[in-house]
Amino acid sequence: MNSLKTITTLFSCLFAATSFAQMKDLSALPAYDCSLKKVITIIGQPTILAAPDHAVGLDAILADYCGTFGNNCIQKKASALTAGDYSKNILMIGVCSDIRNWNKLTTAVTPIKNGFIINGKVFNHKRDGFVFVDTNRIIVSGNSLQAVKDAQLALTGGHDILVVQNGNITFFGNRKDKRSFDWFNLQNLKQTNYNKKNAALFSAIYVSKTFKDSINYPKLYGELQAYVQQFLRIYKLKMPTKKVSWFLHSNMQEYGTMSGMFGLTCPGNSSAGFSIRGAIHTNGFNTGLVKHEYSHFLFDNSIPQDNNPAFFVEGCVEYVTNLNDSNLFKKRIETAKHYKDTLNYSDLIVYNQNFYGQYSAANYAVCGVFVKYIIDRFGVEAFKTYCLTKDKKDGAKNIFTLEFDALVNGYKNWLSTQ
Numbered sequence: 446m447n448s449l450k451t452i453t454t455l456f457s458c459l460f461a462a463t464s465f466a467q468m469k470d471l472s473a474l475p476a477y478d479c480s481l482k483k484v485i486t487i488i489g490q491p492t493i494l495a496a497p498d499h500a501v502g503l504d505a506i507l508a509d510y511c512g513t514f515g516n517n518c519i520q521k522k523a524s525a526l527t528a529g530d531y532s533k534n535i536l537m538i539g540v541c542s543d544i545r546n547w548n549k550l551t552t553a554v555t556p557i558k559n560g561f562i563i564n565g566k567v568f569n570h571k572r573d574g575f576v577f578v579d580t581n582r583i584i585v586s587g588n589s590l591q592a593v594k595d596a597q598l599a600l601t602g603g604h605d606i607l608v609v610q611n612g613n614i615t616f617f618g619n620r621k622d623k624r625s626f627d628w629f630n631l632q633n634l635k636q637t638n639y640n641k642k643n644a645a646l647f648s649a650i651y652v653s654k655t656f657k658d659s660i661n662y663p664k665l666y667g668e669l670q671a672y673v674q675q676f677l678r679i680y681k682l683k684m685p686t687k688k689v690s691w692f693l694h695s696n697m698q699e700y701g702t703m704s705g706m707f708g709l710t711c712p713g714n715s716s717a718g719f720s721i722r723g724a725i726h727t728n729g730f731n732t733g734l735v736k737h738e739y740s741h742f743l744f745d746n747s748i749p750q751d752n753n754p755a756f757f758v759e760g761c762v763e764y765v766t767n768l769n770d771s772n773l774f775k776k777r778i779e780t781a782k783h784y785k786d787t788l789n790y791s792d793l794i795v796y797n798q799n800f801y802g803q804y805s806a807a808n809y810a811v812c813g814v815f816v817k818y819i820i821d822r823f824g825v826e827a828f829k830t831y832c833l834t835k836d837k838k839d840g841a842k843n844i845f846t847l848e849f850d851a852l853v854n855g856y857k858n859w860l861s862t863q
């Protein structure tokens with residue numbers, strides 16, 4: 446009993462010590478511009494999309510940006526930029542050391558050998574990257590291709606500066622004067638606003654101090670463990686070696702801020718869960734939601750989202766949800782039949798468009814049904830290969846020996862037998 450008492454005392458001391466960290470009021474953080482004024486103004490006008498001359502590995506990102514800019518996209522190699530171009534709108538993307546003419550870009554970021562300086566702080570690790578936004582500039586850069594990609598993923602547009610380090614967002618903020626920023630290190634919120642728990646399936650669980658925590662953790666772990674085994678078995682996947690962390694938030698402000706999906710803090714947004722940067726974020730708690738987000742972590746670990754459309758990213762999860770809930774599956778079959786001839790399968794699968802948005806509820810209902818058709822007819826390995834394939838039209842021929850249209854017609858015929 447005595448030793449138990451000592452341990453209890455020790456624990457409460459530790460707890461008291463961690464509670465000393467002052468909770469940060471999120472409204473005191475650098476403001477996020479929900480209107481995205483600077484970015485919208487830039488991309489609403491002709492904008493030069495530039496990359497260093499010998500940049501490699503950026504083609505897909507550049508194509509993506511150019512697609513977003515539409516008719517306003519003027520793609521140029523850095524060496525082709527004229528003196529006059531530097532007074533125009535420029536989005537520059539590339540590895541720091543490859544970018545010449547920093548002075549002409551007039552940023553508040555100072556390049557150095559092997560890195561860059563912001564606010565007097567040196568960032569010289571390989572995975573350090575940043576996004577800089579000004580009235581006629583967007584610079585997405587970093588110390589390696591991976592860092593540039595991390596920065597690109599972190600670009601949400603409502604802050605003037607955002608830094609990524611080792612895959613995590615650290616500093617973000619807004620311009621104070623010509624050379625400096627008011628900024629805040631997001632990682633500090635972990636210490637001040639969250640209680641850390643250790644758990645088998647996670648590297649750690651961070652529970653918001655404002656969340657009324659009445660979760661039955663042993664029950665949750667038991668259910669989640671069984672679900673994870675089922676999911677891995679179905680898709681013949683291995684448990685990822687690097688574990689995921691889980692942030693449990695109690696409101697949209699916390700959820701959007703801590704996940705770095707700052708746009709979610711803006712009015713009119715609703716979202717319950719997200720799996721990003723090796724972390725699961727949920728706004729509130731329910732077991733189904735944790736299972737759903739954990740599935741993304743498991744599947745994406747082997748089959749990255751790079752070539753996988755949202756229809757399958759969500760479909761592979763909803764397929765398993767349907768297996769575990771026959772009533773839900775029945776309802777979804779009805780929904781799938783209802784939308785059978787009106788859905789644009791080519792947009793959803795070949796072009797990865799229009800999954801989220803207006804018809805997202807219907808799409809969530811249908812995607813798992815469609816995945817069931819593929820898995821039942823062609824097997825799980827073929828489905829995984831198809832998810833990994835860049836060109837979904839060619840892929841249908843190579844993997845299923847069917848033209849894409851024949852694949853869709855096959856689905857419709859199969860659906861009528863369900």
Ligand SMILES: [Zn+2]
Pocket residue numbers: 737741758759762
């Ligand atoms: Zn999802």
